[in-house]
Amino acid sequence: MKLQTLFTERRAVSPVIGVILMVAITVILAAVIGTFVLGLGDQVGDTAPNANWGAEFDANGGENGTVTFTHQGGDAVEASELSITASDSTVFEAMNAAEPSDARLAAGDTISREISDNFGGTTTANLVWEKGDRSSILRSITITVD
CATH class of the missing domain: 1.20.5 (Single alpha-helices involved in coiled-coils or other helix-helix interfaces)
Structure with missing residues (x-):
């Protein structure tokens, strides 16, 4: 060549x-x-928000108490897309989450739920994000009520 x-x-x-x-x-x-x-x-657009959440349980000195989740940073979240559930269905019997003051939760905002008076034991409370048919647990906390 x-x-x-x-x-x-x-x-x-x-x-x-x-x-x-x-x-x-x-x-x-x-x-x-x-x-x-x-x-x-x-x-593609329906993904769980990327936010950090703190969880706290206040027993209020009796058989009932309050579970509170605090937004600690990251994406703002629509309050209507959040719910608080528990592994034991009797924990939050017929009680809704306390409405936050804003429609969107940003850093420093909280969402809470009271425990039913007749619950006693240990369960896991979950902060759940739901949009359409997609859902994700954002934060969990184990609570014990005597």
């Missing part, structure tokens, strides 16, 4: 490279279209 002809060749890009590029573009387009057709693109 002559070295001079190698550097003076005037042909375009190899047909093999062209085919590889066309296949890559087709695969990328198929993946993007497939995500939106299957509805996976709708869930």
Whole structure:
């Protein structure tokens, strides 16, 4: 092979490279279209907020008490997307979480819930984020009531 002809060749890009590029573009387009057709693109924005939460239980010196979760930093969270649940369904019997003063909870804001008078024992209280059909436990605390 002559070295001079190698550097003076005037042909375009190899047909093999062209085919590889066309296949890559087709695969990328198929993946993007497939995500939106299957509805996976709708869930991209529905992720749990990235926030730090403190948890505290105040027994109030009796059989009942209050579980309080404090936003300690990170993303602000819509109060309507939060709930406080427990592993034992009798803990918060027919009681709703106390409404926070703001519609969005930011650093320093709290959300709390009182314990039912007839509960005694140990359970786990969870701060749960729910939006649409997605949910996530943001913080948990184990509480014991005598």
